[in-house]
Amino acid sequence: MTSASLSLSNRISNHKKYITRTLWSSMLGFVLMAIYYVLGTAFMVARSINYGRVFHQSPERIKMEKINAAFRVLGMEQLGWILVVLIAIAFAFQGFSYVFESNKIDFYLSQPTTRGQRIKKNYFNAITTFILMYLSVNIVALLLAAILGAVNGAVIVVVLYETVKAIVLFFAIYNITVLAIMLSGTPLISMLVLAFFMAVTTAFGYELKALKNIFFATYANRDTYGIIGSPLFDRVAVLRLVNDLKLNSTNIACFDILNKWIDMTVDYEIDILITGMIAFALVILVSRFRKAEHAGKTICYRPFRWLVKVISCVLLGIGCGVVFYEMNYYMWYSSRFVTIMFAVMLMAVIITGCVIEVLFDGNIRSVFKGMAQNVMALAIVSLIFIVFRGDLIGYDSYIPSASKVESCALLREDYDFRLYDGHSDMNYVSLPEDYMELTDIETFNKLVQAGLKTQKEWVKFDREGNYQDLGRNNTVLYRLKNGKMVYREICIPYDIDENLLSSIIDSKEYIRGSAPVFHDDKVREFDELNHKTRKIQYNAPGRVMTTTEMTYAELSDAYCKDLENSFSYKLVSTQVPIGRVDYLNSVYDGYCNCGFNVYKTYTNTIELLKKYGVFVDDSIDIDSIDSIEVTNYYPGYNMEDEDFDINSINVDSKSFVYTENDKIRDIIEKVICNDYYCSWYKRNLNEQFVVIVNFKNNKKDMMNAQQSYFSFEMGKVPDYIYADTN
Incomplete structure (x- = not known):
């Protein structure tokens, strides 16, 4: 009787036998999934309830937090995919481990069933068993969440979506593992091949990004890795996207966030599905050529053995070069350094090739076998190095x-x-x-x-x-x-x-x-909810004025008008701000800090500050200054007259304190305040000196800023400054 002619009762009986034979992995996987999904949901929802009670949150807020907790465990932020990966690997090894032993292969060959039917049965049993396990624990977790009042429409939809994702991930990992088994002759080698499949595209993507960072002057670290064919990388990347999405939302358990998340992650899910389908097609192809005598060998097919060796040598060669660079670049970088880095890469390729041959044959005498593959790997690494070193693709001019x-x-x-x-x-x-x-x-x-x-x-x-x-x-x-x-x-x-x-x-x-300020709806909401704890400060050199009456919305509206009417490159490149407004608000479960540079032409903001009595003129009263400390970082040198490399100078800085009113007045007339930063400002400043103005403490006049930092404009450093600090 063949499997094609089995009755439904016989199929169910065979499925029970499969579960019995894989009992340890099925039971362990089921228990772990139940702990994560069922107990995890109960724990996180209960935690949200207790947190709300302790901090006296409103019933609406508690309900939202409960739903968010269930949404995290069962949906966007779940880590259950790790269990899916482990279960898929375990099921694959248990279902196809017979290919490693000749006596088991002979037994299966004596049975009245074809190889294709046997593979089909293993696939059917593994996938259906996983689906039953996953659905059962998620249904129980969803019912428990519903009883606790932690379910809405978005939670139900995300659970359904995650179920589809879990099945696709299981299918991909299961196929990749079976492919590794079919290409190997021993369990140990199959695990190494599996690790190779899981890591090869990710490692190559990271190394290419590292080479871009090393050799391309215009490389921006915001570039994506461009990694495909790696289900594990896709899963980690999706988690990172979830963290980015959370930054701009309080309530994540809603269809708006869910739709954005699906749009952001669907490409990764498609990549996992395509990877699984390719692996499945390769399993069908490779299994046709699998022979009983392949059991006990390391790699069953010589072309694949060559491919694994060449790719491994290339990856480890480039990786060693990158590691060498990261360990030494901060000490010295020159053409000689790059040459040594290239030599390290080539040496790593040769050593890796020798080690792989020993692992494949299990014989130290095989260390010098397969030199043709070593030469091929050396050529590929050399080509990659030359392309990046010489920027043959025109990256830096694109x-x-x-x-x-x-x-x-x-x-x-x-x-x-x-x-x-x-x-x-x-x-x-x-x-x-x-x-x-x-x-x-x-x-x-x-x-x-x-x-x-x-x-x-x-x-x-x-x-x-x-x-x-x-x-x-x-x-x-x-x-x-x-x-x-x-x-x-x-x-x-x-x-x-x-x-x-x-x-x-x-x-x-x-x-x-x-x-x-044009996209600050969240800040406005925060200010309305926490208006009792808000504080708005206006900072000018030596003075800080504070109010709690002004609302953030008023400040934002005035500042928006000033930006639209007055902001220009000419303004911010030629003038320094006359002061800065700081919005400060801190509560037990949150905070908000916002800074606004104020220029002389920002009339709307200035009028608002005057309305609440917190605006002060930017002129500095000499009588309010206690002393001025000037620090010369390079005594004996003159940055304005000499062209010197600051990294080659090894001298101790020297400071001098001025308390005389005439010198204080002279210094104040020749310095620019550094307290309010704007990157567009043309810093025509002498970076050799730092000027610290120490103000007197006059609480009655709200002059509480004890220090302000200034810099001399180029060409305006008094001669006595050089004399006193050299």
Whole structure:
């Protein structure tokens, strides 16, 4: 009787026998899944209830937290996929371990069933057993969550979606494991081959990214890895995306977040499915050529053995070169250093090839076998090194054609905004990446072209240990029409055409895309909920004025008007702020800190500050200064007259304190306040000196800022400063 003619009762009987034969893995997997899904759900929901009671949260807030807890355990943030991977590997080894022993193969060959039917039966039993296990624990967990009031429509949908994802992941890992078994002759080698399959594309992706960082001056670390064919990497990447999504939402258990999450992760799920299907096709192909005499061998097929060896040698060779670079680059970087790095890579390839031959044959005498594969690996590593070292692909000069670009962004971080509302942490670092859409591509390309050239010069000097301040470092983003994102590091030279910069910086697209006040709905909500703990400070040199009456919405509205009416490249590059407004609000389960630089032309903000009596003029009263301390970091040198490498100077800094009113007045007239940072400001400052102004403490006049930092403008350092600090 063949398996095709079995009755339903016989099929069920065979399925019971399969479960009995794989009882230890089935039971262990079921128990672990029950602990995670059922007990995990109960624990997290109960924790949310207790937390709400302790901190006297409203019933609506407690319900939301319960649903979020269930959503995390059963949905977006679940770690149950780790159990899915382990169960898939265990089922595959138990179902196909017979191929490692000749006597078991002979027994199966004597049975009235074909090889294909036997493989089909193992697949059917493994997949159905897993589905029954997964569905049972998730249904119980979902019912328990419903009893505890932690279920809504989004939770049900996410559980269904996660079920499909789990089945796809199980299918992919199971196929990859079976493929590793079919290509190997022993359990140990099959595990090594499985590890090879799991890690090869991920390792190659990380190494390529490391080589870009090493050799390409314009490489931006925001670039994606571009890794495909790795289910484990896909799962970890999805978790990272979930963390990014949580930053901007308090309630994650809603369809809006769920839809965004599916859109963000669907490509990873498709990659897992395609990888599983390819592995399944290879299993069918390889199993046709599997012979009984392959049992006990290391690698069953010589071409695959060569492939594994060459790829392993290439990966370990490049990896050793990257490790050597990371361990030594900070000490010295030169053409000699790069040559040694290349030699390390080649040596690692040769050693890896010898070790792999010994592992394959289990004989130390095989150490020098397979030299042809070693030569092939050496050639591939050499080619990769030459391509990256010489930038043969033109990476550092690549600028997308304007016709292929949808929009651009200049990723600067000029605003200090941070909000944590007890659930999500938002620091607005990625704001330009999300909201800035510059559409004048031709002008932007001119800026990038100059920035790429300067960036290459800047990196060259930096690696030689001769730091040169050539311009403003920036990251740029191109959003291509085909959906790809292109990131590059540039250095905008100080002598660039100011009209070119102004056309970009003065645009509404830049202003609205870079300023958090245009996208601060969460901060406004936080201020309304926690208005009793808010504090708004206006900081001017030596003075701090505070109010609790002004609302954040008033401040934000006034500042938005000033940005739209007054913000320009000419303003921020030639003037320093006259002060800074800090919004501070801290409660037991959250906080918010926001900073606003104030310029003389920001009339709306200034009028608002005056309305609440917290604005002070930026002029400094000499009588309010107790002393001025000037520190010379390079005594004996003059940065304005000498061209010297600061890294080669080994001298102790020297400070001098001035208390005389005439010298205090003279110094104040020649310095610029450094307390309020703006990256666009043309820092025509003498970095050799740091000036610290110590103010008198006058609480009656609210003069509580004890110190402010200043710098001399170039060409304005008094002679007596050099004399006193040399």
